[in-house]
Amino acid sequence: MPLTLPPLNALRAFEAAARTGSYVAAAEELGVSAAAISQQIRKLEDYLGKQMFMRMNNRVVLTDAGHAIREGTAAALQMISDSTEQLVSDRSRSRLVISTIESVAEKWLISRLASYSHAHPDFRFELRVEPDPADFSRHNIDLRLGYDPVQYPEHGIVLLEQDVVLPLCSPAYLARNPAAMGMAAVPEDDLLHTSWGSNFGSHPTWHGWFVKAGLKPPSDSKGFQIGRSSLVLDLAREGLGVALGQRMMALDDLASGRLVALSEISIALGYPYCLAYPRAKSRKRHLLALANWLSAGPVLG
Known part of the structure; x- marks a missing residue:
């Protein structure tokens, strides 16, 4: 029994537009013009007798009919793509x-x-x-x-x-400064501050941590300012001072003993x-x- 299939190029255009929400983005992905995408969508709509999209400002939104066909279409095209990729590459990896x-x-x-x-x-x-x-x-x-x-x-x-941040340092730093087991005894000049950058709208700070711990907040002008959270952990591991480090990124160092936590009081990241x-x-x-x-x-x- 022959297969009942709509035009495949129209299906590709439909899937790309549904996924990106834009004829322009779909056109860029498929290497054609936005007008060509629009033409293919009209061809699919004429074939099915259904409207696939509604226009809202600069985006397109699926209609009920569009939603009904999208899931199966996307999955089918992905299966064809995967099979083709495997055959063309001649490898199972x-x-x-x-x-x-x-x-x-x-x-x-x-x-x-x-x-x-x-x-x-x-x-x-x-x-x-x-x-x-x-x-x-x-x-x-x-x-x-x-x-x-x-x-x-x-x-x-x-x-x-x-993820959360908490005070972390190396065993070598702690051996030189045994009083640091109490965070109140850590010199302000030994604190490693993370400069989180413009991508973070809200971020934890040493000031916030000390307030949560019920201790006098340190001066932000003292200690070290580091422009990347991963480098803060590197410097703490080298024994330079105490980092307000991310536990997620410090898991391996904590498990191996390269870093130790001076307190379990922590502050969660914003997201x-x-x-x-x-x-x-x-x-x-x-x-x-x-x-x-x-x-x-x-x-x-």
């Missing part, structure tokens, strides 16, 4: 394009990607480091580790636990980290398995 913010790449993600790869010998990935928000369609991203899931409202989301992915790619091999594996592992201990 699956490569995911993974995008991550810089702060957690080296300190948290790398060791966990290595562990997953050892457990799944056929798994291959391309790792990119870039700031939030990442452009999934332009850069063909499969999985994104980012901060604050609100930045990816139209994507599938797997939440990681909300959780998350793993985001295009819903149309949810069937891609290893994508959800990796995302769920990363989220199920010991994030904050």
Whole structure:
């Protein structure tokens, strides 16, 4: 029995427009003009006898009919894409394009990607480091580790636990300053401050931590100012002073004893980290398995 299929180019245009919410973005992704996307959508609508989109300002929104066909269409096209990719590449290995913010790449993600790869010998990935928000369609991203899931409202989301900061130092620093076991005895000049940068609207500070601990807040003008949260941990591990460090990024150092916590009083970051992915790619091999594996592992201990 012959298959009943709408025009495939029209389906591709529809899927891209539904995923990006824009004819212009769909056109950029497929390498055609926005007018060509509009023409393909009209062809699909004529074939089905249904309106697929409603225009709202500069975006397009799916109608009920559009929603009804989107899920199956996206999944079917992804399956065709995956099968074609495997045949063309002539290999069974699956490569995911993974995008991550810089702060957690080296300190948290790398060791966990290595562990997953050892457990799944056929798994291959391309790792990119870039700031939030990442452009999934332009850069063909499969999985994104980012901060604050609100930045990816139209994507599938797997939440990681909300990270916290707490006082961390090296055993060598503590041996030189045994009184530092009581944070009130830590010299202000030994505090490592994180300069969080413009991407963080709210961020924890030593001032806030001391207030929460019921201690006199230190002067922000004293101590060290470091422009990256991962470097703060590096300097603390070298014995330079006491960091208000992220537990998520310090997990491996804490487990190995390279860093120790001087207090369990902590301050939560403003938002959780998350793993985001295009819903149309949810069937891609290893994508959800990796995302769920990363989220199920010991994030904050």
